[in-house]
Amino acid sequence: MALKKSDLYTSLWKSCDELRGGMDASQYKDYILTLLFVKYVSDKAKSDPNSLIDVPEGGSFDDMLAAKGDKEIGDRINKIIAVLAEANDLQKVIDLADFNDEEKLGKGKEMQDRLSKLVTIFNDLDFRGSRAEGDDLLGDAYEYLMRHFATESGKSKGQFYTPAEVSRILAKVVGINADTTQDQTVYDPTCGSGSLLLKVAAEAPRGITIYGQEKDNATWALSKMNMILHDNEVADIRKGDTITSPQFTHNDQLRTFDFAVANPPFSVKSWSNGLDNEYGRFDGYVQPPEKNGDYAFLLHILKSLKSTGKAAVILPHGVLFRGNAEATIRTGLLKRGLIKGIIGLPANLFYGTGIPACIVVLDKENAQARTGVFMIDASKGFIKDGPKNRLRSQDIHKIVDIFNKQTEIERYSRMVLLTEIAEPKNDYNLNIPRYIDSSEPEDIQDLHAHLHGGIPDRDVDALAGYWDAFPSLRSTLFTPNRPGYSDLAVDVTSVQQTVLDSDEFKQFAAKVAAKVDRWFNTHRPDLEAITADTKPNTLIASLGEDLLSRFKPVPLLDEYDVYEQLMSYWHSVVHDDVFIVMSDGWTKAATPRKTIEDKERKLSEIPDLVVGSGRSAAKYKMDLIPPVLIVARYFADEQAKINELNVEFEEASRAVEEYVEEHAVDDGLLAEAMDEDKISKALCAARLKKAKAEKADRDEIKALEHIIKLYNAEIAAKKAVRDSQVELDLTTLKKYGDLTEEDIKQLVLDDKWRAIIVKRIGSEVNALTLELVARIQQLGERYAETVGALDGELERLEARVTNYLADMGVK
Structure with a gap:
């Protein structure tokens, strides 16, 4: 039986996180995602003989399984990955994580146990039948892990991942949709792990040709693996600094693309170090300030677009209003009609920074005829999710709908004419609050x-x-x-x-x-x-x-x-x-299934139904139909009877409580039955026996007899509830088989x-x-x-x- 995906991902993260020890999440992700990669390509090779990834003998996940418990497991895993890498020309891509690193994974038995457990965890994932939404199980598992690693990696190391919600907005506002053709191209000059490019590709069901460049070596390798994991083996992902060493050039000119999306590092101070060829990126503008690279990336993207090309770029709000060289560039872009829109996003969405960002939408098509900039202030639409904010489905849909239909909504969106932006009071400043007042109207007394x-x-x-x-x-x-x-x-x-x-x-x-x-x-x-x-x-x-x-x-x-x-x-x-x-x-x-109890991985499911008690209890999980639905439809009368018995039990308990409260006090009729301010049926029965032998006060004996009678009534009522519930649970369990x-x-x-x-x-x-x-x-x-x-x-x-x-x- 298939486990719920949410349970699968939760246990996967919990298990992985438990085994990483003191290692930083940004380092540990390389181990986890490499294992995920090997498991996926191994499973796929078993079910798809035409798979583009060759899994040779000695280079599969099964070989890793065979190394479980081996003292040399770390070295064996390294060699298995090396065989797989060599067979597919993936050296320096899938073999960057050293599985024999004692500093990170521990020495001797510690490493042996840790790696053996990790291999066991990934063995539970079966990607052979993964068919929903392309490769839904794999895609969602990868997404889940990436999001958690980004959250755990701290302020400076979470930049390898753009939240999926924001990625979907970028794809939709540049116009990538069901009509996009496979020969059209999309480019991300700072592609990180490739998550943004893949979300864009997902919006084009007929396919789209992917190009990307990433500066960081480990993140570039992550992106290459990510493309293969998502059936985009032919995606062209290159390594290097996009500004100083762009990899997509032709005849000393930048290559151009139909679409571009990017989440560049914010306000990079050293962007121009080593810059010796501008590739015409700054022609007609001025060079961006030396200590702020935001416009360097924006102008690079603009130059990389075809004559009808469109781009969506995530940048800090400073690009909208900062002065000097940036104001000159911004003015030039506006006068040429190249900025189609600005979308202000909530603060604290991204993993590398907590500051609010915006999406700048560029569009070269009919730019000269453009008379305004469409602005959206979406800063208030989000939900708290742990330490970060997250866009909800409604926030994404609303932004995309309003932007693509250019719908004006008070305090949310408007088309701002270029004549207004050019007025002396505005002077080509694009700061969103100048044009959209998103504050609630004042409540006037x-x-x-x-x-x-x-x-x-x-x-x-x-x-x-x-x-x-x-x-x-x-x-x-x-x-x-x-x-x-x-x-x-x-x-x-x-x-x-x-x-x-x-x-x-x-x-x-x-x-x-x-x-x-x-x-x-x-x-x-x-x-x-x-x-x-x-x-x-x-x-x-x-x-x-x-x-x-x-x-x-x-x-x-x-x-x-x-x-x-x-x-x-x-x-x-x-x-x-x-x-x-x-x-x-x-x-x-x-069909009900037994709950998962895995002591080795410290996993224990909460059962939906328990039949029996103690060690012999059978615990069941009903993933699709909770027992309450079965009871409501088929056994409403039985449940009503249990509800009545519960009321009787509560009344019996209340009678005990009230009688004890009245008489179990100093000098009360039940005072002699108390032991250290506690009272129970056993204590009352013992005192009654002694009181009768001593021929104690008649009122005390009557009180003891009465409380024992109340206790018996409570016990009987509780047993009636329990017996009826046991019977209903058994009947409910049996009913599943009759459906x-x-x-x-x-x-x-x-x-x-x-x-x-x-x-x-x-x-x-x-x-x-x-x-x-x-x-x-x-x-x-x-x-x-x-x-x-x-x-x-x-x-x-x-x-x-x-x-x-x-x-x-x-x-």
Whole structure:
């Protein structure tokens, strides 16, 4: 049975991280990713006789497995990798990590155990049947490891990885899509591990020709491996400094490409060291400042574009407003119409720096006719993810939609004419806040309302979206006070219930739920038809785009918030479910499996169902259908009975607790049964036996008999719950074996996926009411008491104080 991908990656990272000891993550990644590479190409060679990578005898992962436990395992792994490297001309690419390095991996037994365990971990990965989304298992495992290594590598060493979310934006805003042809070219002059280029390539299903250059030797090797891992063996990735030694030249000119994407190192101070040929990059401009290389990379990319070429480059915000030579270059670019757009991103997205960055979009096509720069301030759209911020699915989709459609949204995006940018007050400064004020409108206090009462109508009018959706709700909540002012018609504490009780709100919530149901029913046949050949990316794209379009005209609800509810559930649950169904089929995917207990790797799954107790307990994991769904659909009556028994048990426990609280005190009837302020049935029974023998006080004996009776009732109630639960667990486990494929699909599609998505989107509707209620309550409380009323109250209090003082003889 296929494990959930999320579980697989989590255990992979946990195992790897546990075995790295004191080694820095930026070094350790070279070992892990090399093993991942050897495992992948070995598996692929077994299933694909036409694989471009030759895996010779003595150069496979199986040979590594055979070295497990060997005292010379480090040296043997080095030799295995050397054989594989030589057979494929990959020397200095896959053999950079030294598996026999005692300083990094430990000496003797320590190295032997560490490497043996690592090989065992990778043996659990099977890439022979990896077919979802190209090579989905491999791609996602690699992505997962890279992200974690980048997070762990510290400020200066995380630059080998551009977050996948940002990479997708770059690919989409330069226009790479399903229409892109295989002979079109994309270039990244600072390609790092190649993750950005691969995300770009993923947007072109028919293929695209890849070129890249990377300065750092180890990162260049990583990029070469990455291309092979993602079936881009023919990608041309070269080594060297792009500015001083560009590798893609022809007749002493820079080679040009259809597209370029880049995340260059920010503000490099030594960019011009060794520069002896400008290749015409600065012609028509001035040379960038010696101690800041941002524009050197931008101009290099511009020169590397064909006459209709397009580029998206991640740069610090300083390029938008810094003066001197950079201002001169920026002005020249704007006057030539080469800057198509600027997208401001949230701070702390990238692994090498915490400062906010922007995407500069260049477009040579029809540049002279360009009359403006399209700007987006997307700095507020993100979610916290550990130490970094991360773009959500809704943030990515919104940026791409708004940019490609050039849609203007207040406080978010606008087309800024070049005439405005050229005005003396702006002087070709592109700082986004000059043109887009993304701050929330000021909440203005109304002095007249504070003096005379009433809520200003302008504040009520500002909630127009709600009144459009619920036309009669305004008149229910507010009554006229005087021209320009209204009063709350209900108590401020009753606002929420009034909104929830509104027929219009109920109808709105019902319409939203019905809309989700119609959307789901449209796509249900596609979900039912999931097979090994399904393309999950295509499936979720279809689901997501349709959901967005259906909710675009719905008032109040932001369609991107609705979309995010789908996408976050997809990433957290549904994608795993789809992967399991693709790998195993519906019936096998729904079959319970024993939990994984691996003491060597310190892995222990939390079971969904436990049958039996103690050492003989059988622990089961239900990856696709949680037991609660089986119980809800087939055994609701049995569960209701257990719920009743639980209530009885709680009542019995409460009776014990109350009686003990009343009588187990000093001089209480149960005082003699206590031992160090503790009491139990056994202590009470022992005391009762002794009390009867001693012919103790009759009330004490009756109290002891009563508490024992209560304890027995509690024990019996607890046993009834336990026995019923055991019976239900066994019945539930048996039911899994009786499920037909249609039963399974109904449980997964309707009881699980549909139900959760309806609930999650419903939460967006509930959030709307909370925002409305909070604002109305704020306004009601703000103007509830006038200054005059407060003055009157102050006078009354002063008079009372004066009277108190007079009574005490103080004048």
